[in-house]
Amino acid sequence: MADSSLDPASFWTQANALLRKNVTYQKRNIKTNIRLVSFPFIICLLLVLLQGFINSQLDKPSNNCGCACVDTNGDGKCQKVCGLQYSDLDQAATCPIPNPPEWPPLLQVPAPEYRAVRTDFLPFTDLPNESCRSSGSCPTTFLFTGNNQSLGQILAGNMIKASFNLNASDVVDSLATNVVGSDTYPQTTNFLDPAFFSGVPIYNVQSRCSSNSTLSVSFQEFSINVQQEVSCVQGLPLWRNSSSEINNELYKGYRKGNSESKINEFTAAYDFLNSNGNSFNVSIWYNSTYKNDSGQASIALVRVPRLVNLVSNAYLQFLQGPGTQMIFEFVKEMPKPQTKLRLDLSSLLGTLFFTWVILQLFPVILTSLVYEKQQKLRIMMKMHGLGDGPYWMISYAYFLLISLVYMLSFVIFGSVIGLKFFTLNDYSLQFVFYFIYVNLQISLAFLAAAMFSNVKTSAVVGYICVFGTGLLGGFLFQFFIQDTSFPRGWIIAMELYPGFSLFRGLYEFSQASFMGNFLGTRGMRWGDLSDSVNGMREVLIIMVVEWFVVLFIAYYIDQVMSSGSGKSPLFFLRNFGKKPSTFRRPSLQRQGSKVFVQLDKPDVSQEREKVEQLLLEPSSSHAIIVDDIKKVYPGKDGNPAKFAVRGLSLALPRGECFGMLGPNGAGKTSFISMAVEESLKSVNLFNGGVADKQAGKYSGGMKRRLSVAISLIGDPKVVYMDEPSTGLDPASRNSLWNVVKRAKQDRAIILTTHSMEEAEVLCDRLGIFVDGSLQCMGNPKELKGRYGGSYVFTMTTSSDHEQDVEIMVRHLSPQANKIYHISGTQKFELPKHEIRIADVFQAVENAKSRFTVFAWGLADTTLEDVFIKVARGAQAFNVLS
Incomplete structure (x- = not known):
C-alpha cells in the first residue's frame, strides 16, 4: 500500500500555502503599500486644490457677464442693462446671447x-x-x-x-x-x-x-x-x-x-x-x-x-x-443663455494623470514576479510540491484583488471629494472598464516577467513604460483622436497597444464629464457606446480580446521557458492521440535514421521464463517471485516521467542472497522498498550498555547494524537490505557479514550494495541494475568469466627499456591496449582469447635476460571491472538511443 503521507499536497492546500506567503510578503512591505495607495490620493487632492483655486478666479465679477447704466432712449436717464453688448467682449462665454x-x-x-x-x-x-x-x-x-x-x-x-x-x-x-x-x-x-x-x-x-x-x-x-x-x-x-x-x-x-x-x-x-x-x-x-x-x-x-x-x-x-x-x-451660432464659467480640471488633466495612476500598478506586479524569479522562490516552491495550477490561480487572483482594491479606493476617494470625472460618468461602466483593464495589465505583467531576470532592470523598464505611455498618449495619440481626418483604422491599430487603449478610454470619460459639467448634463452612459464618435466600445472589445490572448501566451511561455518548467514548445500535444499499449517487448530505440531493437540478455530472459513457469506451477521452495514489476515516478514541472524499475522479473529460493549492483539512481532502492537480545548480540549491540541507549543516540554504523537486527526479528522468510555495511569499520563490517551469512539459511535475502567485496562474500547470485532494468544475472564467477575478457599486465623497468617492453607485449598480443604509462611503469590490457598465461611467464623470463625488470604482474578481471563495463555499456546505449 502507498504511504498517503508521501502523496503531493492537494490543490487547495497548495493554494492556501501560497496565499499565506503572499499575505506575509504584504505585511513585510507595508510601507511600500502605503506609498502605493497614497499616490492616487495625492493626485486627487492636488486636483481638488487646483480646482478650488480656478473656481475662485472664475467666480470673480470681471469674469462674469457685466452690466452697465446706459441711456437707451436719449432722455438723459440711464437704465441698468446687462449683456454682451454692454460689457467686455471677453465675457462672450458667460453673457446671454439670444441673437x-x-x-x-x-x-x-x-x-x-x-x-x-x-x-x-x-x-x-x-x-x-x-x-x-x-x-x-x-x-x-x-x-x-x-x-x-x-x-x-x-x-x-x-x-x-x-x-x-x-x-x-x-x-x-x-x-x-x-x-x-x-x-x-x-x-x-x-x-x-x-x-x-x-x-x-x-x-x-x-x-x-x-x-x-x-x-x-x-x-x-x-x-x-x-x-x-x-x-x-x-x-x-x-x-x-x-x-x-x-x-x-x-x-x-x-x-x-x-x-x-x-x-x-x-x-x-x-x-x-x-x-x-x-x-x-x-x-x-x-x-x-x-x-x-x-x-x-x-x-x-x-x-x-x-x-x-x-x-x-x-x-x-x-x-x-x-x-x-x-x-x-x-x-x-445658436442662441445661448447666461452661463457661469466652469472648468473641470479633473476632466481636463485626468486623462494623463489617471493613466499614470493606473499604470503604476504594472511595474509593481512585474517586479514582484521577477523577484520570485531572481531569488529562485518559484523554483523552491516547485521543489516543495507547488504545482503550476495553484501558483497561477493564487498569484493571478492575488494581484487582481490588490488591483481592484486599489482602483475602488481611487474611484471612491475621487467621488467623495467631488471630482466630476467620477461623479458624472456611469459607475457600472467605469467598473467594467477598470476591471477589464487591470486583468489585461496583470496578464501583461506575467508575460513581461518571462523577459527579465533582474528586479532593478524590470523596475526601470516598467516605470519607463508608465511615464512614456502617458506622455505619448497626451502629446501624440490625443491629437490623432481629435483629428477627424486621421484614419479611424490607424486609431484602432494604435489602440492595440494596451497603454493607448487605457488612454483612449480615460479620454472618453474625460470628454464626457467635461462636456457634462460645461453644459450641466450627465457624463457617459451605456447608451453612448453606440455613438460612432465614441471610441469606448472598440476599446472594451480590444481589451477583452487582448486579455485572453496575452494570458494564454504568458502561460505558454511560462511553461516553455520559465523557471522550473522547460517543457517542449509542443508540450500541449504530448498526450494527444496516444493510446495505452500492453505490448512490452521488444522495445524500439531510435538513433538518427536507424532503429535498434533492445532485447533482454539471455540470463535475464531465462529468469523471466523461470518466473512465468513458477507462476503456472506454484512452489514453496521460492520465497520471492516477482513478475514484471514496474515503478514510475510521474513527471512534474515539465520533466518526463522517471522509470525507476522497468518490468523486473525475479525468483529467489530460500537460502539464497541476491545482490543488486548498480550506479546511483539505477533503481535498486526503489525495487526493495515497492509503492530482540539474540539479535542485538549477533550484531555486537548488547554488551557495554549499548543496548540501553536510545536508537537516536547511536552512531551511523550502529544504526545500520540495528536495522539488520530488526529485519531479522520474527524469523522472516524474506529480508531486504539496502547497503547494510556502508560507513562501517572493517571489523564491524566482517561481523555484520557473518550475521547475514548465518541469517540466509532457509530465507531469501535481497541486498543492494556498492561494495564489490561485499557482493562476492555474501551473494550467491548477482544482478547488475542500470536505468531501471536488469542487464545481467549470475554468480560472481560466471559474470567475471562472461564479461571479464582481458588480463591486466604490468611491468616496471628503467626508462631506456620502455620500448622493449612494448615490443614484447605486442608480440604476445597484437590487440593489446596500453592503459597506463609513467616513469618506466606501463600497464596493458591483454585480450584473454589471444594469450596463454604460460606464454606471458616465458616472455617475462626472456626479457629479464636482456634488461633489468624491477617488477611485473598479471591480474585477472575483477568484479568491479565487470560492473563498470556493464554499466558503461548500458548507459552508452541509452544515450545513443
Whole structure:
C-alpha cells in the first residue's frame, strides 16, 4: 500500500500555502503599500486644490457677464442693462446671447509668409518664386484636378472673382458676396469671430490685384464698431494631372522642417473626378489642422462651407451663365443663455494623470514576479510540491484583488471629494472598464516577467513604460483622436497597444464629464457606446480580446521557458492521440535514421521464463517471485516521467542472497522498498550498555547494524537490505557479514550494495541494475568469466627499456591496449582469447635476460571491472538511443 503521507499536497492546500506567503510578503512591505495607495490620493487632492483655486478666479465679477447704466432712449436717464453688448467682449462665454451675430463666411487663407512657393523638394515650376515672401505679395494657391481638364479649368476660373465690389451701406453683405478669408485660427464657437477682432487684415481673393488694393471697412456688431482692413490677395489656380500629385504636394510641403522658407500652405484643393455637364462630383481638400488648442473646432468652424459654396456656384455658372449663384449670406451660432464659467480640471488633466495612476500598478506586479524569479522562490516552491495550477490561480487572483482594491479606493476617494470625472460618468461602466483593464495589465505583467531576470532592470523598464505611455498618449495619440481626418483604422491599430487603449478610454470619460459639467448634463452612459464618435466600445472589445490572448501566451511561455518548467514548445500535444499499449517487448530505440531493437540478455530472459513457469506451477521452495514489476515516478514541472524499475522479473529460493549492483539512481532502492537480545548480540549491540541507549543516540554504523537486527526479528522468510555495511569499520563490517551469512539459511535475502567485496562474500547470485532494468544475472564467477575478457599486465623497468617492453607485449598480443604509462611503469590490457598465461611467464623470463625488470604482474578481471563495463555499456546505449 502507498504511504498517503508521501502523496503531493492537494490543490487547495497548495493554494492556501501560497496565499499565506503572499499575505506575509504584504505585511513585510507595508510601507511600500502605503506609498502605493497614497499616490492616487495625492493626485486627487492636488486636483481638488487646483480646482478650488480656478473656481475662485472664475467666480470673480470681471469674469462674469457685466452690466452697465446706459441711456437707451436719449432722455438723459440711464437704465441698468446687462449683456454682451454692454460689457467686455471677453465675457462672450458667460453673457446671454439670444441673437448671435451674423458673420460673413470666410476662407481659411494661409498667412503671407507661409503661402506656397517653388522649393527644391517639389517638382512643380508653376508656383511663384520664394522672393515674393519678403514683399508679402505671394498669391494664395488653389490646386485642381479631375478627369476633364477643360471643365476643371472653367470651374476654377468661375470660383475666383476679378474684382472686389463694396457696398458701403451694407458692408457685411458685400463681404459675403465677395471671396474673402482670414489667416486667424477659428474658435470653438462663432459668437465672436477672431478674424474681425484680431487686428489682422481680411483678404479679398481676386484673379489679380492692383497696386493700391487695401480698403478700410467698418460695421457694427453688439453695438460695437468693428474697424477692419481688407487687402487684396491673388488667387492662383493650378492644374495637376492626378489626385496623387495633389496629395504629395499638400503633405510634402506642409510644415516641412523648422524654417519658414520650407512651409508651403495651400488654401484648398479640388478633385472634380468624373464631373461633366450632366453630373457633378467633387472632393475637397482642406486644412483640418486650423483648430484651437483643444482641437474641438467643427468643420463649419474651420471654414469649409465657403469652399463648398465656391465650387457649387462655379458649376451653376457653368450650366446657367455668370448671373446665376447661390448666395451664402452669413454664418451664425445658436442662441445661448447666461452661463457661469466652469472648468473641470479633473476632466481636463485626468486623462494623463489617471493613466499614470493606473499604470503604476504594472511595474509593481512585474517586479514582484521577477523577484520570485531572481531569488529562485518559484523554483523552491516547485521543489516543495507547488504545482503550476495553484501558483497561477493564487498569484493571478492575488494581484487582481490588490488591483481592484486599489482602483475602488481611487474611484471612491475621487467621488467623495467631488471630482466630476467620477461623479458624472456611469459607475457600472467605469467598473467594467477598470476591471477589464487591470486583468489585461496583470496578464501583461506575467508575460513581461518571462523577459527579465533582474528586479532593478524590470523596475526601470516598467516605470519607463508608465511615464512614456502617458506622455505619448497626451502629446501624440490625443491629437490623432481629435483629428477627424486621421484614419479611424490607424486609431484602432494604435489602440492595440494596451497603454493607448487605457488612454483612449480615460479620454472618453474625460470628454464626457467635461462636456457634462460645461453644459450641466450627465457624463457617459451605456447608451453612448453606440455613438460612432465614441471610441469606448472598440476599446472594451480590444481589451477583452487582448486579455485572453496575452494570458494564454504568458502561460505558454511560462511553461516553455520559465523557471522550473522547460517543457517542449509542443508540450500541449504530448498526450494527444496516444493510446495505452500492453505490448512490452521488444522495445524500439531510435538513433538518427536507424532503429535498434533492445532485447533482454539471455540470463535475464531465462529468469523471466523461470518466473512465468513458477507462476503456472506454484512452489514453496521460492520465497520471492516477482513478475514484471514496474515503478514510475510521474513527471512534474515539465520533466518526463522517471522509470525507476522497468518490468523486473525475479525468483529467489530460500537460502539464497541476491545482490543488486548498480550506479546511483539505477533503481535498486526503489525495487526493495515497492509503492530482540539474540539479535542485538549477533550484531555486537548488547554488551557495554549499548543496548540501553536510545536508537537516536547511536552512531551511523550502529544504526545500520540495528536495522539488520530488526529485519531479522520474527524469523522472516524474506529480508531486504539496502547497503547494510556502508560507513562501517572493517571489523564491524566482517561481523555484520557473518550475521547475514548465518541469517540466509532457509530465507531469501535481497541486498543492494556498492561494495564489490561485499557482493562476492555474501551473494550467491548477482544482478547488475542500470536505468531501471536488469542487464545481467549470475554468480560472481560466471559474470567475471562472461564479461571479464582481458588480463591486466604490468611491468616496471628503467626508462631506456620502455620500448622493449612494448615490443614484447605486442608480440604476445597484437590487440593489446596500453592503459597506463609513467616513469618506466606501463600497464596493458591483454585480450584473454589471444594469450596463454604460460606464454606471458616465458616472455617475462626472456626479457629479464636482456634488461633489468624491477617488477611485473598479471591480474585477472575483477568484479568491479565487470560492473563498470556493464554499466558503461548500458548507459552508452541509452544515450545513443
